[in-house]
Structure formats: C-alpha cells, structure tokens
Amino acid sequence: MISRVHLAGLAMWLAGCGLETLDEASCPPAGTPLSYSSFGQAFLNTHCQSCHGGLGPDRQGAPAGYDFGTAESARAWKERIYARSAAGNTTMPPGPDDPPEDERQRLAEWLACGAP
Ligand code: HEC
Numbered sequence: 666m667i668s669r670v671h672l673a674g675l676a677m678w679l680a681g682c683g684l685e686t687l688d689e690a691s692c693p694p695a696g697t698p699l700s701y702s703s704f705g706q707a708f709l710n711t712h713c714q715s716c717h718g719g720l721g722p723d724r725q726g727a728p729a730g731y732d733f734g735t736a737e738s739a740r741a742w743k744e745r746i747y748a749r750s751a752a753g754n755t756t757m758p759p760g761p762d763d764p765p766e767d768e769r770q771r772l773a774e775w776l777a778c779g780a781p
Contacts, residue, residue, distance in 0.1 A: 692778035
C-alpha cells in the first residue's frame with residue numbers, strides 16, 4: 666500500500682523535476698537582443714515547422730492549428746512552445762534531431778521577454 670509519506674515524496678519529486686513553465690521564467694532586466702526575425706523564425710522553421718507547418722500527412726501527427734509560421738502565431742502559442750521546447754523542456758521536437766541546449770536556453774529567453 667502507498668503511504669501518505671510516499672505520496673508527499675512523489676509530489677516533491679514531481680515539483681522538482683516537472684515541467685518548467687513560461688510564467689516561472691524571467692526576461693533579463695536589460696531585455697533580450699533576440700527577436701522573431703533574428704532568432705525565433707529560424708528556430709521554429711528549423712526545429713518545428715517540418716511537422717507543425719505541414720499539411721495533411723506531412724504533419725506527422727502534429728495537431729491541427731499548432732502552426733508556428735508567423736510572429737503572431739509564435740506569440741499566441743508561446744506558453745505551449747515554452748512548455749514543450751524551452752530551457753529544460755525537451756518533449757518537442759520528438760525524435761533524435763534535438764536543438765542544442767544553448768538554443769533551448771535562447772528560446773526560453775526570447776519567449777520570457779514576450780517573443781518580440
Ligand atoms: C517530427 C514532427 C514534429 C516536430 C519536428 C515538432 N512537433 Fe510538436 N507535435 C508533434 C506531434 C506528433 C504532436 C502531438 C503529440 C504530442 O503532443 O506530443 C505535437 C504536438 C505539439 C504541441 C501541442 C500539444 C501541447 O503540448 O500544447 C505543441 C505546442 C508542439 N508540438 C510544439 C512543438 C515545437 C515548439 C516544436 C519545435 C521545437 C515541435 N513541436 C516540433 C510533432 C512534431
């Protein structure tokens with residue numbers, strides 16, 4: 666039987682290792698030099714749009730509507746993009762072609778500053 670102590674331990678473990686969310690992230694006080702045109706567009710096109718920007722079967726299961734092909738759509742989805750791909754979040758893209766860690770950190774900064 667699972668005791669209350671075990672459940673409390675599990676909850677702490679989940680809190681410690683769980684998803685990092687956009688509202689926990691902070692924009693540097695001086696702001697970010699990153700912009701959609703200098704960073705976001707290339708990141709999303711390289712790592713996401715092969716599935717999310719496709720049509721029909723090309724989407725490889727990416728749900729309809731989750732398309733990050735414009736600055737407006739990236740801003741509209743920024744919480745979800747952060748939760749799947751920024752900082753320590755690595756569930757997107759699926760598969761072996763992961764963006765490098767420093768790119769995920771830059772994505773986190775750009776989103777935390779409002780995806781300018
Ligand atoms: C190889 C195809 C593929 C690539 C590349 C890809 N995705 Fe996905 N994405 C999927 C599939 C399949 C799903 C549905 C299953 C799931 O949610 O895990 C999905 C779902 C999502 C969702 C909707 C579910 C949610 O959590 O809100 C978001 C947001 C998302 N992906 C973000 C991204 C981002 C950001 C990138 C690039 C860093 C990316 N994906 C790259 C295939 C892909």
